[in-house]
Amino acid sequence: MKIFNMPKAEPKSIQELMQRAEALAGLTLGEVAEVAGVRVPVNFKREKGWTGQLIELCLGASAGSKTQQDFAKLGVELKTIPIDNIGKPLETTYVCYAPLTDIAGIEWQTSSVKNKIQQVLWMPIDGRREIAPKDRCIATPLLWSPSTAQENQLRTDWEELMEMIALGQIESITARHGQYLQLRPKAANGNVLTEAIGNSGQVIHTRPRGFYLRKEFTGKILSTFFNHGEL
DNA sequence: GAGTGATCATAA
DNA sequence: TTATGATCACTC
Numbered sequence: 001m002k003i004f005n006m007p008k009a010e011p012k013s014i015q016e017l018m019q020r021a022e023a024l025a026g027l028t029l030g031e032v033a034e035v036a037g038v039r040v041p042v043n044f045k046r047e048k049g050w051t052g053q054l055i056e057l058c059l060g061a062s063a064g065s066k067t068q069q070d071f072a073k074l075g076v077e078l079k080t081i082p083i084d085n086i087g088k089p090l091e092t093t094y095v096c097y098a099p100l101t102d103i104a105g106i107e108w109q110t111s112s113v114k115n116k117i118q119q120v121l122w123m124p125i126d127g128r129r130e131i132a133p134k135d136r137c138i139a140t141p142l143l144w145s146p147s148t149a150q151e152n153q154l155r156t157d158w159e160e161l162m163e164m165i166a167l168g169q170i171e172s173i174t175a176r177h178g179q180y181l182q183l184r185p186k187a188a189n190g191n192v193l194t195e196a197i198g199n200s201g202q203v204i205h206t207r208p209r210g211f212y213l214r215k216e217f218t219g220k221i222l223s224t225f226f227n228h229g230e231l
Numbered sequence: 232g233a234g235t236g237a238t239c240a241t242a243a
Numbered sequence: 244t245t246a247t248g249a250t251c252a253c254t255c
Contacts, residue, residue: 048239049248056248065242065247082250092234094249127250175235185236186246194245207237208245215234 003027006036007060014074014143020059021121021141029125030134032058040134050133052080055123067096069116076143077120082127083139087222090127093213098183100196100209103166108155113181113211117154119145124222142225150217157181158211168199170206180217186210 004023011017024032029051033040036057041047056063061070061078070078082090096112108114124139146154157178164173175184185207198204 044239044250045252046239047241047248048250049241051250052248053241063242063247065245067246070247080249091250094247097246129250182235185238187238188240189238190236192244210246 003031004035004058006058010060010062010071011074014076017059017071017074017076017121018141018143021123024055024058024123024138025140027138028134029054029136029138032138033134043129043133051082051125052078055080059121067112069118071121075119077116077118078123079120080123080125081218081222083124083222084128085126087124087139087226089215089218089222092182092184092215093218094186095181095211095213097186098161098165098209098211100165100170100194100206101203103162103197106162108158111158113154113158114151117146117151117213119143122218122221140226142222144221144225150221153179153217154181154213161211165197168197168201168204170196170209171199171204173209175212178214180214182212182214183209184212 007020011020030040033054036054041050044050056078069076079093081093084090095116099106121141121143123141126136157180161173161178161183173183175182187208190207192208193205194208196204196206
């Protein structure tokens with residue numbers, strides 16, 4: 001007796017995707033992993049992206065690293081998000097790599113950030129560290145698209161950060177910049193370098209960066225959804 | 232305790 | 244090497 005079915009192909013509609021996602025709600029990662037036939041890590045010190053990959057597998061997303069959305073055909077990006085006992089995010093949310101060169105002419109409307117957050121299927125999952133991964137429960141999924149106000153907030157931060165990058169100020173950007181969208185290192189380790197623009201317009205080498213959504217931003221998305229727009 | 236900067240596994 | 248999936252863990 002299976003508690004849910006492993007998909008054999010990508011969902012053909014958003015309705016089908018949501019049905020698959022909702023079928024996982026209430027289950028633990030251990031239960032889901034058993035059906036999927038994968039082992040559950042004792043902790044995430046090594047396999048940090050394990051949860052996301054498991055959910056991708058169970059929703060029928062094609063694996064692999066693509067610049068596109070997880071369900072490009074449906075225009076939906078999948079994100080698992082660790083929450084505490086009252087539904088607040090425990091971690092920031094990675095969005096995408098930040099372009100550090102050839103950025104002349106890049107605009108918000110065609111940016112990777114805008115493309116990724118256009119429509120997101122959030123899968124909140126209990127992420128409290130005192131609970132073993134196999135016992136962590138999947139909460140109710142929600143399909144979200146940014147409101148005009150939310151998009152403007154992110155656009156403002158994105159434009160500020162991109163301008164600094166364009167002006168060769170990448171080395172002076174810290175995670176404190178940006179109200180809702182921040183820029184942080186994103187690499188295997190601190191030795192990884194990539195090209196960027198220096199303060200005199202020359203090519204320099206710096207750690208790769210990624211855009212992340214602050215917990216305050218994602219927290220509002222979740223609370224708005226679960227409180228029917230209030231609070 | 233929160234948040235920033237660092238890190239881990241895997242794919243193509 | 245760059246990108247995906249993220250969480251860890253040290254510092255304040």
